[in-house]
Amino acid sequence: NAGVTQxxxxxxxxxxxxxxxxxxxxxxxxxxxxxxxxxxxxxxLIYYSxxxxxxxxxxxxxxxxxxxxxKREFSxxxxxxxxxxxxxxxxASKWTGGYNEQFFGPGxxxxxx
Amino acid sequence: DAKTTQxxxxxxxxxxxxxxxxxxxxxxxxxxxxxxxxxxSQGPQYIIHGLKNNETNEMASLIxxxxxxxxxxxxxxxxxRDTAVYYxxxxxxxxxxxxxxxxxxxxxx
Numbered sequence: 001n002a003g004v005t006q007x008x009x010x011x012x013x014x015x016x017x018x019x020x021x022x023x024x025x026x027x028x029x030x031x032x033x034x035x036x037x038x039x040x041x042x043x044x045l046i047y048y049s050x051x052x053x054x055x056x057x058x059x060x061x062x063x064x065x066x067x068x069x070x071k072r073e074f075s076x077x078x079x080x081x082x083x084x085x086x087x088x089x090x091x092a093s094k095w096t097g098g099y100n101e102q103f104f105g106p107g108x109x110x111x112x113x
Numbered sequence: 114d115a116k117t118t119q120x121x122x123x124x125x126x127x128x129x130x131x132x133x134x135x136x137x138x139x140x141x142x143x144x145x146x147x148x149x150x151x152x153x154s155q156g157p158q159y160i161i162h163g164l165k166n167n168e169t170n171e172m173a174s175l176i177x178x179x180x181x182x183x184x185x186x187x188x189x190x191x192x193x194r195d196t197a198v199y200y201x202x203x204x205x206x207x208x209x210x211x212x213x214x215x216x217x218x219x220x221x222x
Binding site: 004035040041042043044045048058059088090092101102103104105106107109 | 154155156157158159212213214215
């Protein structure tokens with residue numbers, strides 16, 4: 001199993017450009033998550049999807065949109081990138097219910113100039 | 114909203130036990146305590162979690178005080194590969210995990 005995969009690994013954007021970060025998991029998990037991590041900081045939750053067809057805002061949702069395309073895939077879109085969105089973005093997944101652990105992907109390093 | 118407080122950094126000699134403290138004085142009765150670690154800039158890795166009883170797995174032990182206001186993660190025999198940032202997280206009964214800034218553990222040869 002590949003676990004949680006993210007594409008791309010690195011991306012540089014200009015202010016105002018848009019892009020979509022892709023995340024996929026092959027563990028048949030119900031819940032998926034998007035976090036951002038700024039330098040020297042912990043992870044902050046952007047959006048999550050408790051199950052296919054549902055999405056909810058996390059701690060820092062402004063400037064982002066998400067799509068739960070199917071059970072495997074959860075994408076994060078920046079419609080008009082800003083320098084403040086320069087960060088490392090992590091996707092995670094877990095079984096819904098109970099108190100199961102989250103499994104994280106390797107991250108996407110995004111720089112907005 | 115700081116749910117947990119951890120020291121910013123700690124050192125530990127290789128082969129010795131590493132004891133990482135965490136304060137979570139506002140924890141509610143049904144919130145679990147989770148520990149994750151992040152090596153370099155990789156995705157965080159799950160270590161252990163607990164509610165009120167002490168827990169042990171192949172990676173670590175988790176000691177939670179009786180009043181649940183603090184906990185300690187114990188790595189019994191630290192190795193150089195345990196050098197990482199360790200996050201103590203209180204999980205809401207919903208889906209949200211709140212990561213703080215963690216403790217940067219350096220294992221010294």
